[in-house]
Protein backbone atom coordinates (compact mmCIF):
# COMPACT_ATOMS: atom_id res chain seq x y z
CA UNK A 1 0.00 0.00 0.00
CA UNK A 2 1.65 3.19 -1.16
CA UNK A 3 1.38 6.85 -0.35
CA UNK A 4 -2.20 8.10 0.05
CA UNK A 5 -2.76 11.46 -1.65
CA UNK A 6 -5.94 13.55 -1.45
CA UNK A 7 -5.72 17.26 -2.36
CA UNK A 8 -2.57 18.63 -0.77
CA UNK A 9 -2.45 15.88 1.89
CA UNK A 10 0.02 13.02 1.53
CA UNK A 11 0.23 10.18 4.03
CA UNK A 12 2.85 7.44 3.87
CA UNK A 13 1.82 3.98 5.07
CA UNK A 14 1.57 4.05 8.85
CA UNK A 15 1.13 7.84 8.98
CA UNK A 16 -1.51 10.54 9.43
CA UNK A 17 -1.58 13.72 7.33
CA UNK A 18 -3.62 16.92 7.00
CA UNK A 19 -4.23 19.04 3.94
CA UNK A 20 -6.95 20.54 1.79
CA UNK A 21 -8.74 20.12 -1.51
CA UNK A 22 -8.77 23.43 -3.35
CA UNK A 23 -12.09 24.43 -4.92
CA UNK A 24 -11.67 28.09 -5.93
CA UNK A 25 -11.71 31.56 -4.41
CA UNK A 26 -14.06 34.31 -3.23
CA UNK A 27 -14.33 37.90 -4.44
CA UNK A 28 -11.77 39.14 -1.92
CA UNK A 29 -9.24 36.58 -3.08
CA UNK A 30 -9.60 34.24 -0.08
CA UNK A 31 -9.37 30.57 -0.94
CA UNK A 32 -12.25 28.10 -0.86
CA UNK A 33 -10.71 24.88 0.42
CA UNK A 34 -12.16 21.70 1.86
CA UNK A 35 -10.05 20.32 4.72
CA UNK A 36 -8.97 16.69 4.59
CA UNK A 37 -7.42 14.31 7.13
CA UNK A 38 -5.84 11.06 5.99
CA UNK A 39 -4.95 8.03 8.07
CA UNK A 40 -2.96 5.60 5.96
CA UNK A 41 -2.72 2.23 7.66
CA UNK A 42 0.52 0.32 7.92
CA UNK A 43 -1.12 -2.70 6.28
CA UNK A 44 -3.43 -3.35 3.35
CA UNK A 45 -7.17 -3.06 3.59
CA UNK A 46 -10.20 -1.11 2.42
CA UNK A 47 -10.67 2.61 2.13
CA UNK A 48 -13.48 4.34 4.02
CA UNK A 49 -14.63 7.89 3.30
CA UNK A 50 -15.98 9.73 6.35
CA UNK A 51 -17.72 13.05 5.80
CA UNK A 52 -19.26 15.50 8.27
CA UNK A 53 -20.93 18.93 8.02
CA UNK A 54 -21.89 18.92 4.34
CA UNK A 55 -24.68 20.86 6.02
CA UNK A 56 -22.69 23.62 7.69
CA UNK A 57 -24.51 23.56 11.06
CA UNK A 58 -24.15 19.85 11.81
CA UNK A 59 -21.46 19.80 14.46
CA UNK A 60 -22.04 16.62 16.47
CA UNK A 61 -20.51 14.34 13.80
CA UNK A 62 -17.38 16.52 13.52
CA UNK A 63 -16.73 15.87 17.19
CA UNK A 64 -17.47 12.14 16.77
CA UNK A 65 -14.93 11.88 13.96
CA UNK A 66 -12.34 13.90 15.88
CA UNK A 67 -12.58 11.54 18.85
CA UNK A 68 -12.19 8.46 16.66
CA UNK A 69 -9.20 9.89 14.76
CA UNK A 70 -7.54 10.92 18.05
CA UNK A 71 -7.61 7.28 19.17
CA UNK A 72 -6.46 5.80 15.84
CA UNK A 73 -2.92 4.49 15.61
CA UNK A 74 -1.96 4.30 11.89
CA UNK A 75 0.53 1.54 12.75
CA UNK A 76 -2.39 -0.62 13.93
CA UNK A 77 -4.68 0.23 11.02
CA UNK A 78 -5.31 -2.02 8.01
CA UNK A 79 -6.58 0.15 5.18
CA UNK A 80 -7.14 3.87 4.77
CA UNK A 81 -9.44 6.41 6.38
CA UNK A 82 -10.21 9.59 4.43
CA UNK A 83 -11.97 12.34 6.42
CA UNK A 84 -13.52 15.46 4.94
CA UNK A 85 -14.97 17.99 7.39
CA UNK A 86 -16.45 20.53 7.22
CA UNK A 87 -17.51 19.41 3.75
CA UNK A 88 -19.41 22.70 3.33
CA UNK A 89 -16.70 25.14 4.46
CA UNK A 90 -18.52 28.41 3.72
CA UNK A 91 -21.78 27.24 5.30
CA UNK A 92 -19.80 26.12 8.34
CA UNK A 93 -18.08 29.48 8.65
CA UNK A 94 -21.43 31.30 8.59
CA UNK A 95 -23.42 28.80 10.75
CA UNK A 96 -25.52 28.04 7.66
CA UNK A 97 -26.83 24.70 6.42
CA UNK A 98 -26.31 25.70 2.78
CA UNK A 99 -23.41 26.99 0.73
CA UNK A 100 -23.61 30.74 1.30
CA UNK A 101 -22.62 32.10 -2.12
CA UNK A 102 -25.44 30.41 -4.04
CA UNK A 103 -27.80 29.24 -1.27
CA UNK A 104 -27.52 25.70 -2.62
CA UNK A 105 -27.82 22.52 -0.56
CA UNK A 106 -24.50 20.77 -1.21
CA UNK A 107 -26.17 17.43 -0.45
CA UNK A 108 -28.50 17.72 -3.44
CA UNK A 109 -25.90 18.30 -6.16
CA UNK A 110 -23.62 15.23 -6.02
CA UNK A 111 -21.52 14.24 -7.90
CA UNK A 112 -21.20 17.95 -8.66
CA UNK A 113 -19.86 19.60 -11.79
CA UNK A 114 -16.42 20.98 -12.66
CA UNK A 115 -17.96 23.99 -14.40
CA UNK A 116 -20.98 24.48 -12.12
CA UNK A 117 -21.80 26.91 -9.31
CA UNK A 118 -19.67 26.86 -6.18
CA UNK A 119 -21.77 24.25 -4.35
CA UNK A 120 -21.50 21.94 -7.36
CA UNK A 121 -17.77 22.54 -7.56
CA UNK A 122 -17.34 21.74 -3.86
CA UNK A 123 -19.18 18.45 -4.41
CA UNK A 124 -17.21 17.73 -7.58
CA UNK A 125 -13.84 18.38 -5.94
CA UNK A 126 -14.66 16.17 -2.95
CA UNK A 127 -16.13 13.43 -5.14
CA UNK A 128 -13.25 13.26 -7.59
CA UNK A 129 -10.47 13.63 -5.03
CA UNK A 130 -11.77 11.77 -2.03
CA UNK A 131 -14.88 9.67 -2.69
CA UNK A 132 -13.69 7.96 -5.85
CA UNK A 133 -11.56 4.97 -4.92
CA UNK A 134 -13.32 4.48 -1.59
CA UNK A 135 -14.92 1.15 -0.70
CA UNK A 136 -17.34 2.55 1.88
CA UNK A 137 -19.00 5.95 2.38
CA UNK A 138 -20.26 7.20 5.75
CA UNK A 139 -21.85 10.64 5.34
CA UNK A 140 -22.62 11.87 8.86
CA UNK A 141 -25.48 14.31 9.50
CA UNK A 142 -27.74 15.69 12.20
CA UNK A 143 -31.46 16.46 12.01
CA UNK A 144 -33.28 17.63 15.12
CA UNK A 145 -33.00 17.05 18.84
CA UNK A 146 -36.61 15.83 18.62
CA UNK A 147 -35.73 13.12 16.07
CA UNK A 148 -34.82 9.48 16.55
CA UNK A 149 -31.13 8.76 16.12
CA UNK A 150 -31.04 6.66 12.99
CA UNK A 151 -29.07 5.52 9.95
CA UNK A 152 -30.44 5.76 6.41
CA UNK A 153 -29.73 3.25 3.65
CA UNK A 154 -31.29 2.67 0.23
CA UNK A 155 -33.92 -0.02 -0.27
CA UNK A 156 -32.63 -2.87 -2.40
CA UNK A 157 -28.95 -2.30 -1.54
CA UNK A 158 -27.94 -5.14 0.81
CA UNK A 159 -24.30 -4.00 1.08
CA UNK A 160 -25.47 -0.60 2.33
CA UNK A 161 -27.95 -2.27 4.68
CA UNK A 162 -25.12 -4.31 6.18
CA UNK A 163 -23.07 -1.13 6.64
CA UNK A 164 -26.08 0.60 8.23
CA UNK A 165 -26.74 -2.29 10.60
CA UNK A 166 -23.15 -2.41 11.80
CA UNK A 167 -23.09 1.35 12.45
CA UNK A 168 -25.40 0.29 15.23
CA UNK A 169 -28.16 2.84 15.76
CA UNK A 170 -31.37 1.33 17.16
CA UNK A 171 -33.43 2.76 14.29
CA UNK A 172 -32.68 2.30 10.58
CA UNK A 173 -34.52 4.08 7.79
CA UNK A 174 -34.84 2.23 4.51
CA UNK A 175 -35.24 4.85 1.81
CA UNK A 176 -37.53 3.98 -1.08
CA UNK A 177 -37.17 5.81 -4.38
CA UNK A 178 -40.61 7.17 -5.22
CA UNK A 179 -41.98 10.42 -6.66
CA UNK A 180 -41.50 12.28 -3.37
CA UNK A 181 -37.89 11.12 -3.37
CA UNK A 182 -37.37 12.50 -6.88
CA UNK A 183 -39.13 15.77 -6.05
CA UNK A 184 -36.94 16.25 -2.98
CA UNK A 185 -33.85 15.92 -5.24
CA UNK A 186 -32.65 12.93 -3.19
CA UNK A 187 -30.90 11.54 -6.28
CA UNK A 188 -28.30 14.28 -5.65
CA UNK A 189 -27.43 13.00 -2.16
CA UNK A 190 -23.90 11.69 -1.82
CA UNK A 191 -25.20 8.37 -0.48
CA UNK A 192 -27.34 7.72 -3.52
CA UNK A 193 -24.67 8.78 -6.01
CA UNK A 194 -22.14 6.49 -4.32
CA UNK A 195 -24.67 3.62 -4.37
CA UNK A 196 -25.21 4.15 -8.10
CA UNK A 197 -21.48 3.56 -8.57
CA UNK A 198 -21.59 0.40 -6.46
CA UNK A 199 -20.14 1.90 -3.26
CA UNK A 200 -22.02 0.95 -0.07
CA UNK A 201 -23.05 4.19 1.63
CA UNK A 202 -25.05 5.31 4.67
CA UNK A 203 -26.29 8.52 6.29
CA UNK A 204 -26.29 8.42 10.09
CA UNK A 205 -28.40 11.21 11.62
CA UNK A 206 -27.01 12.15 15.03
CA UNK A 207 -29.25 14.56 16.92
CA UNK A 208 -29.70 18.29 16.43
CA UNK A 209 -27.67 21.00 14.79
CA UNK A 210 -25.62 23.90 16.16
CA UNK A 211 -25.15 22.30 19.56
CA UNK A 212 -23.26 19.43 21.12
CA UNK A 213 -25.33 16.51 22.42
CA UNK A 214 -23.11 14.08 24.31
CA UNK A 215 -25.10 10.90 23.69
CA UNK A 216 -25.33 11.67 19.96
CA UNK A 217 -21.60 12.31 19.71
CA UNK A 218 -21.05 8.98 21.47
CA UNK A 219 -23.40 7.22 19.03
CA UNK A 220 -21.21 8.55 16.23
CA UNK A 221 -18.02 7.36 17.91
CA UNK A 222 -19.53 3.90 18.45
CA UNK A 223 -20.83 3.75 14.89
CA UNK A 224 -17.56 4.69 13.21
CA UNK A 225 -15.62 2.35 15.49
CA UNK A 226 -18.07 -0.46 14.62
CA UNK A 227 -17.54 0.16 10.90
CA UNK A 228 -13.76 0.07 11.33
CA UNK A 229 -14.03 -3.23 13.22
CA UNK A 230 -16.62 -4.83 10.90
CA UNK A 231 -14.65 -4.12 7.73
CA UNK A 232 -11.24 -5.16 9.02
CA UNK A 233 -9.59 -1.79 9.62
CA UNK A 234 -9.12 -2.51 13.30
CA UNK A 235 -9.36 -5.47 15.59
CA UNK A 236 -12.30 -5.22 17.93
CA UNK A 237 -15.88 -6.16 18.57
CA UNK A 238 -18.85 -4.73 16.74
CA UNK A 239 -21.38 -3.58 19.35
CA UNK A 240 -24.92 -3.23 18.01
CA UNK A 241 -28.28 -3.23 19.81
CA UNK A 242 -29.97 -6.58 20.31
CA UNK A 243 -32.93 -5.31 18.25
CA UNK A 244 -32.83 -2.84 15.37
CA UNK A 245 -36.07 -1.33 14.07
CA UNK A 246 -36.34 -0.68 10.33
CA UNK A 247 -38.63 2.12 9.15
CA UNK A 248 -39.60 2.53 5.52
CA UNK A 249 -39.07 6.05 4.21
CA UNK A 250 -39.21 9.31 6.11
CA UNK A 251 -40.93 11.74 3.78
CA UNK A 252 -44.46 11.66 5.25
CA UNK A 253 -45.02 14.95 6.98
CA UNK A 254 -48.08 15.81 9.01
CA UNK A 255 -48.59 19.56 8.59
CA UNK A 256 -50.54 22.22 10.48
CA UNK A 257 -53.92 23.36 9.18
CA UNK A 258 -54.03 26.15 11.76
CA UNK A 259 -51.29 28.30 13.27
CA UNK A 260 -50.45 28.53 16.96
CA UNK A 261 -48.36 26.61 19.47
CA UNK A 262 -47.95 22.89 18.83
CA UNK A 263 -47.79 20.54 21.79
CA UNK A 264 -46.64 17.06 20.76
CA UNK A 265 -48.23 14.25 22.77
CA UNK A 266 -46.03 11.55 21.25
CA UNK A 267 -42.27 11.06 21.42
CA UNK A 268 -39.74 10.17 18.72
CA UNK A 269 -39.64 6.42 18.17
CA UNK A 270 -43.18 5.88 19.48
CA UNK A 271 -45.45 3.61 17.46
CA UNK A 272 -48.83 5.18 16.75
CA UNK A 273 -51.98 3.90 15.12
CA UNK A 274 -54.21 5.50 12.50
CA UNK A 275 -56.29 8.37 14.02
CA UNK A 276 -54.20 8.40 17.24
CA UNK A 277 -53.59 11.90 18.57
CA UNK A 278 -50.08 13.19 17.81
CA UNK A 279 -50.58 16.56 19.47
CA UNK A 280 -52.65 19.73 19.46
CA UNK A 281 -52.29 23.39 18.49
CA UNK A 282 -53.53 26.25 20.63
CA UNK A 283 -53.70 30.01 20.10
CA UNK A 284 -51.27 31.73 22.47
CA UNK A 285 -53.56 34.77 22.99
CA UNK A 286 -56.46 32.86 24.52
CA UNK A 287 -55.20 29.25 24.95
CA UNK A 288 -58.02 27.96 22.77
CA UNK A 289 -57.25 24.64 21.09
CA UNK A 290 -57.67 25.18 17.35
CA UNK A 291 -56.54 21.81 16.02
CA UNK A 292 -56.06 18.25 17.21
CA UNK A 293 -53.47 16.49 15.07
CA UNK A 294 -53.95 12.80 14.28
CA UNK A 295 -51.89 10.07 12.60
CA UNK A 296 -53.03 9.39 9.00
CA UNK A 297 -51.89 5.75 9.23
CA UNK A 298 -50.17 3.25 11.56
CA UNK A 299 -46.64 4.59 11.88
CA UNK A 300 -43.49 5.29 13.87
CA UNK A 301 -42.76 8.89 14.87
CA UNK A 302 -39.43 9.87 13.25
CA UNK A 303 -39.46 13.41 14.65
CA UNK A 304 -41.76 16.18 15.76
CA UNK A 305 -41.26 19.91 15.34
CA UNK A 306 -38.45 21.31 17.47
CA UNK A 307 -39.92 24.80 17.42
CA UNK A 308 -43.51 24.70 18.76
CA UNK A 309 -44.44 28.01 17.11
CA UNK A 310 -46.17 27.02 13.85
CA UNK A 311 -48.18 28.50 11.00
CA UNK A 312 -50.52 26.80 8.54
CA UNK A 313 -48.53 24.39 6.39
CA UNK A 314 -45.59 23.91 8.77
CA UNK A 315 -44.40 20.39 9.51
CA UNK A 316 -45.56 19.10 12.89
CA UNK A 317 -44.64 15.43 12.86
CA UNK A 318 -42.68 13.21 10.48
CA UNK A 319 -43.83 9.61 10.22
CA UNK A 320 -42.45 6.41 8.74
CA UNK A 321 -43.98 2.98 8.34
CA UNK A 322 -42.42 0.20 10.38
CA UNK A 323 -41.08 -2.67 8.29
CA UNK A 324 -42.47 -5.98 9.49
Ligand SMILES: [Zn+2]
Pocket residue numbers: 054055058141142
Ligand atom coordinates in the same frame (compact mmCIF):
# COMPACT_ATOMS: atom_id res chain seq x y z
ZN1 LIG B 1 -27.61 17.10 6.99
